[in-house]
Amino acid sequence: MKILLIGVSGTIGKAVTKRLANNDEIIAAGYSNADVIVDLGSAESIKKMFEQVGQVDAVISTAGVANFGSFDQLSDDEYQLALNNKLMGQVNLVRLGRAYISNGGSITLTSGVLSREPMIGSTAVSMVNGALESFVKAAALEIDSFRLNVVSPIFVKETMAMMGMDTEGGLSADDTAKAYVAAVTGSMHGATLDAPDHVN
Template sequence: MKILLIGASGTIGAAVETALKPEHTVISANFSGGDVQVDLGNTESINAMFNSVGKVDAVISTAGLASFAALNELTEADYQLALQNKLMGQINLIRIGQQFVNTGGSVTLTSGVLSREPMHGSSVISMANGALESFVKAAALELDTLRVNVVAPIFVKETMAMMGMDTTSGLSAADTANAYVAAVTGDMSGKTLDAPGFV
């Protein structure tokens, strides 16, 4: 398959690319670097990426920006970042990308466990994650030519270690990548794939 991977330079994205490359052609898209550049918060940039890459069999997004901060410290700009980048940026990969995905192909987005297991400081991220999961569930009912799913990772061990956190409760990026491979190679649609369920 020809797969467009957005966020390929990130910890999860790099693991997804490693998992897929032996059997598929992976085109990497990042804010900077990669095979093609894209700014998820900019619709014109998303259009330009798809026009540059052309038809694909699958699109995967492991990207999306949102702030982590206490509720009373969040600014309107923090909410707008989450809405425009992590939420609408990924939704636009379906809205715009559906005309570039071959029949029977798929688009896989990224939410996260904070949609259903929030913590102090996660309100904006939890908001975007929950909205993505609801959108995919509803959009799948109306999309006849492609499948749409969302992967919900938990904290990644590599990121936890970088932040000096105890990694016991985390999941490695390589294990997390299994959920994305399942979304691309499976036949499900409208589903939220919890990453720990694919280890």
């Protein structure tokens, strides 16, 4: 398969690439350090990316920016960043990318566990994660030429370690990547794949 992977330089993106690269052609896209440069916050940039890459069998997004911050302190700009980048950036991958997906192909987006298990400081992140999961469920009802799903990772052990957090409740990037492989190779459509459910 020819797979366009957005967010290739991130912890999860690297792990997904490693899992798929042996059998599939990976086109690496990202904000920097990638074969194809794309800014998820810009619809024009997303459009140019697809024009440059052309037809693909699958699109995987492990990208998207949203800030943590207390409800009292989150600014308009921080809410807008989450909405423009992690939410609409990934929505636009579907809206603008659908014409470039091979018949029977797939698009896999990324939300996160905070949509359903919020924590203090996660207001903006939880908001866009929940919206992405609802978008996928609804949009899938009107899409029949390719499959659309979203992976919901929990905290990744490698990221937790970098942040000085206890890694006990996390999942490794390699195990997280298994959910993306399942989304690309499976038959589900309109589903939210919780990463821990796909470890084995």
